[in-house]
Amino acid sequence: MGERPRVYKTEGIILRRRNLGEADSIFTVYSDREGKFDAVARGVRKARSHMRGHLEPLTRTRMMIARGRSIDVFTQAETVTSYRAIREDLERAAGAVYCAELADRFTAEHAPQDGLYALLIDTFDALEAGAPLHTVRFFEVSLVALAGYELQLDACALCGARLPEADTLLSATAGGLVCGPCRAGAGGGRVVSIRAVKVLRHAGRAGIDSFAALDLGEALARELQAALGDVIRHLLEREPSAGRFVDDVSRLPVGATLP
Ligand SMILES: [Zn+2]
Numbered sequence: 001m002g003e004r005p006r007v008y009k010t011e012g013i014i015l016r017r018r019n020l021g022e023a024d025s026i027f028t029v030y031s032d033r034e035g036k037f038d039a040v041a042r043g044v045r046k047a048r049s050h051m052r053g054h055l056e057p058l059t060r061t062r063m064m065i066a067r068g069r070s071i072d073v074f075t076q077a078e079t080v081t082s083y084r085a086i087r088e089d090l091e092r093a094a095g096a097v098y099c100a101e102l103a104d105r106f107t108a109e110h111a112p113q114d115g116l117y118a119l120l121i122d123t124f125d126a127l128e129a130g131a132p133l134h135t136v137r138f139f140e141v142s143l144v145a146l147a148g149y150e151l152q153l154d155a156c157a158l159c160g161a162r163l164p165e166a167d168t169l170l171s172a173t174a175g176g177l178v179c180g181p182c183r184a185g186a187g188g189g190r191v192v193s194i195r196a197v198k199v200l201r202h203a204g205r206a207g208i209d210s211f212a213a214l215d216l217g218e219a220l221a222r223e224l225q226a227a228l229g230d231v232i233r234h235l236l237e238r239e240p241s242a243g244r245f246v247d248d249v250s251r252l253p254v255g256a257t258l259p
Contacts, residue, residue, distance in 0.1 A: 010034050011062045011080065013120050014055055015100040019045065026071070027055055029063070030103045030120060035112030039065050039072040051077040058083050058096050060121065085128045092127045095136045099123055102140070105236055106147050115146050122208045131212035134221045138211040140228045141203040149235055152176030153201050158185060167193050170200075170227050172234030190230055196223050 012031030020026050023045045030036050043049050054061050054077035064076035086092045103120055107113055123139045144151060155162060157176035169178040171189030177197065178186040192200075199220065203211055216224070 005067075007064060007066045007075065008034070009062070009064050011060070012117070013100065013103070013124070014057050014059050014061060015104045016057055017055070025055070027074070028104060029061075030100075030107065030117060031063075031112075032117040033112065034110055035116075036104065036107045036109050037065075037072060038109070039063075039074050040068075041074040041077070044074075053082075054079045056082070058086065058093075058100060058124070060124070081124075081128070083124055083128050085130070086124065091133050095133050096124055096127055099136060099139050102143055102232065106143060113146055116143070119143065119146065126208050126212050131209075132216075132221075134214070134216050134224065135208065135212045137199075137221075137224050137228055138203050138208050140232060141200060144231060144235065145204070147235070149175065151200065151204070151231065153197065153204060156182055158182040163197075165194055167191050168197055170197075170230070172231040190227055192227050193220070193223060195220055196227060199224060200227075 010029075010031040010033045012029040012034075015028045015030055015036070017025050017027050020040060023043045024040055025044050026038055026040050028036065028038050041049075041051050041055055044051050044055060046052075051074060054063075055074070059079055060081040060083070062078045062080055063074055066073045066075050083096065086096050099120065103116060107116065119139060119142050123135060126135050127133075141151065151157075151170075152175055155177075156179035157171065157174040158178055159182050161179045161181075163177055163179055168191065169183050169186055169189045170176070170192045171178045171186040173187035174182075174189070178189065199214065199216065202214065
């Protein structure tokens with residue numbers, strides 16, 4: 001392997017920011033070529049910083065990075081898409097923050113995951129264009145599959161038997177749907193409606209636009225959110241904090257604003 005270049009260009013989504021010292025911030029980025037990485041922006045919290053507006057969390061940014069001994073440093077940053085419509089909508093902003101947190105939690109540094117950057121962009125683009133919040137379910141199903149835990153939805157995850165067209169146990173431990181005779185050995189789970197099963201299958205097969213266009217209704221959307229929340233929690237072994245956040249804001253009255 002040749003020596004890695006000292007300066008590199010990439011494009012990514014800013015996942016999160018934390019402050020360092022008086023004027024610097026460290027940003028966690030998920031990028032197309034490098035996967036996830038941290039880099040510091042010197043002086044970015046000063047009013048005259050030219051990078052300031054280009055490194056907001058959830059922004060899609062083109063950037064130039066210099067490799068440092070302990071941490072990489074931003075030398076340039078330029079917004080590709082600021083996702084303004086997402087930021088101005090409480091529910092969509094929470095949904096995008098949740099997707100960003102999952103992208104962070106499901107990946108290791110400098111280990112790009114095939115398809116994940118495109119999935120993030122597709123999801124953010126859809127939300128920006130006004131897609132309903134259940135589009136986040138498409139992100140979850142796809143992310144889990146990209147991470148190597150594709151849900152088995154066409155046959156019993158334990159014995160491979162055909163599944164009846166009926167409410168079925170979804171078991172994160174078993175890795176998908178579980179038939180009646182296997183239930184006792186499934187290690188728990190949640191019984192989901194046949195409608196939810198069909199939507200989950202659609203998420204595995206359809207494109208994001210087709211999934212976003214589904215008219216789920218409130219009850220089915222909530223059922224899917226809970227069922228996939230179980231799966232994500234199981235895989236991460238603890239609840240992502242933004243998952244809790246999405247849960248909370250979806251109960252806020254319409255017109256409420258972010259603190
Ligand atoms: Zn079975």
